[in-house]
Amino acid sequence: MYKLFCEQYNGTLDVKYKMYYNIFMTSFNLGFGNPRKDICSFCVKKKASIRIEQDRARKQELVTELLVHKVRSRQFYSKLREEQDNSVLTICFDLMQNQALPKSPIGEAYYARQLWLYFLGMMRHRPGEQQKDDVYFYTWGEHQQARGANQVASALVHFVDQELSPNDHGIKTIRLFSDSCSGQNKNYTVLSTLNMLASKHKVSFQHVFPVRGHSYMPADRAFGRVEQILRAKETILLPEEYYAAFEEVGHVIKYGTDWGVFDFKKVADANLKKPPTFKITETKIREVAPPPAPLTVKNFYNAGGCQHTLLKRGKNWRALEAAPLDDTDCVKLAKKRDVKGLLIAMGQENNEEIKAFYDPICRTDEDAMETDDSDDEDEATVDINDDNW
Ligand SMILES: [Zn+2]
Secondary structure (H helix, E strand, C coil), X not given: CHHHHHHHCCCCCCCCHHHHHXXXXXXXXXXXXXXXXXXXXXXXXXXXXXXXXXXXXHHHHHHHHHHHHHHHHHHHHHHHHCCCCXXXXXXXXXXCCCEEECECCCCHHHHCCCEEEEEEEEEECCCCCCCHHHEEEEEEECCCCCCCHHHHHHHHHHHHHHHCCCCCCCCCEEEEEECCCCCCCCCHHHHHHHHHHHHHHCCEEXXXXXXXXXXXXXXXXXXXXXXHHHHCCCCECCHHHHHHHHHCCCEEEEECCCECCECHHHHHHHHECCCCCCCHHHCCEEEECCCXXXXXXXXXXXXCCEEECCECCCCCHHHCCXXXXXXXXXXXXXXXXXXXXXXXXXXXXXXXXXXXXXXXXXXXXXHHHHHCCCCCCCCCCCCCCCCCC
8 A cells, every 4th residue: 555655756755664554553553454354273183183184084183173172163153142131131341452551652662561451351241332321341450450360350349239229130140251361361360259149139140251362352442442542642651541542432440449359269278178169271161040049060061060069068159258358459569660761751750740650669779670680571471371260
């Protein structure tokens, strides 16, 4: 397109590719393809094996495996689309990719570590167009909390409590659809929290997970719309600027003022049988009903399940309560230094409004600074990779 542009305006306009690109990306509501649609590695691998396989029988086997995988991934979406009456509420939730603070187009921003702001999309799923009033974004910063099972469980509890607060809600079953990330959604902490909610509200839950690699969700649609708005904002210095963009698509629920985090992980840790009687990573559907009903676990979408008891003997869901979790600063020291440097490079070091937000976050203890050489990876992994708890 740039080449065509140059041909068209040959000699009259001298526009470098970078400038063309910037204007194209920020001033036009156009896009190519869908960047969020990840390609499934299982499908790619199987297709490649099928192509090179010489043995006819083995080739047929591979084709069947791919077919089964595809049928299963479709079953997830037909579950999501199944028609429901008013006694059923369907909720989809997913974490959006991390948003950077400060966001800036200057070169330094590519190399500096930035502060992460997290947005957990939580939405009612109904037939038809996605409505703003069905979309909620739970947000927090890595200077406040980690990004793991406790945060997801707490947002879920907040959302469900709100949904079930009117006396005439009439809801008997809540269907949940989320991706299979074990650090955040598919773990014993979230499962045990659903049991606590089932007991408290006398409702049933059905939590459905997609086939790995095929997890395009209604939440992604909302995220895509937010991304489009964010693309037009080259510079973002404060969380409020992100909130404004998210408010165009849904409602922003802010950590600290609107919701808080509770230690559901500790509850699960102290009260669940160990070792668990089933492998949580293999489950596709989990059905939780108010006690004393057992938990039903299904490894396939359209098959019977097995029943399990999660709690240790003598424990009772109704009696369990999670304690509020204090703020946890997950920002590495090296990142704090980078953020400070970036604000200076952006000429913001004396802006009082900016300082009021960043100074408490970037305050570093000089002693600790000398011992911290750790390289910050993409995520604050406090809760993650912990054996699915
Ligand atoms: Zn696939």
